[in-house]
Amino acid sequence: MPERHTPIDAQGRSLAELAAAIDARGGPPPVNRWNPEHCGDSDMRIARDGTWYYRGSPITRPAMVRLFSTVLRREPDGSHVLVTPVEKLAIEVESTAxxxxxxxxxxxxxxxxxxxxxxxxxxxxxxxxxxxxxxxxxxxxxxxxxxxxxxxxxxxxxxxxxxxxxxxxxxxxxxxxxxxxxxxxxx
Structure with missing residues (x-):
């Protein structure tokens, strides 16, 4: 399946072009409206340097990281979760997402x-x-x-x-x- 959202590159673009690229992409999934029961830990971690890990191994496919990043949110208590309409899993974030x-x-x-x-x-x-x-x-x-x-x-x-x-x-x-x-x- 082809990637739906290719990366946006700001380098060399005017801000009008950048804003147009952001608008053309559309918004992220409405994870703020999804409230399923918490069902465990994702065994994932985002290191301080931004590297994503699954069970201790780096996730090396950038498209996979981009996909996971679209269903990430921060809870009111400061914790981070990966959320879909039917499940919510904890993810460790060492610094920022x-x-x-x-x-x-x-x-x-x-x-x-x-x-x-x-x-x-x-x-x-x-x-x-x-x-x-x-x-x-x-x-x-x-x-x-x-x-x-x-x-x-x-x-x-x-x-x-x-x-x-x-x-x-x-x-x-x-x-x-x-x-x-x-x-x-x-x-």
């Missing part, structure tokens, strides 16, 4: 818009639906963006450093960046 691995920007200051590509093949525009924030972790500050259904993506360090350079150059107090008309502090 996704990594933001590519970035594209247009505009400056308050007119800036930021697009991100995730390791799941999804993409998003940083703004009201996908706010950027810093989370304190055992490993230090973690730059993150909200994705969907309580899930977050951690920004790859080069992306965060690029945003930090912009924030320092624009000299706002507190330091931060604008995207889609919203200011996101980075301190």
């Amino acid at each position: 996704f990594r933001a691995i590519q970035m594209t920007m247009e505009g400056e200051g308050e007119q800036r818009r930021i697009g991100l590509t995730l390791d799941s093949g999804d993409a998003l525009l940083v703004g009201g639906d996908h706010p950027l924030h810093l989370s304190e972790t055992d490993y230090g500050p973690s730059p993150r963006v909200a994705v969907r259904f309580g899930l977050e993506a951690e920004l790859a360090r080069p992306l965060y450093y690029e945003l930090a350079e912009i924030a320092l150059a624009e000299a706002r107090d507190p330091p931060g960046v604008w995207s889609d008309g919203i200011f996101f502090p980075l301190s």
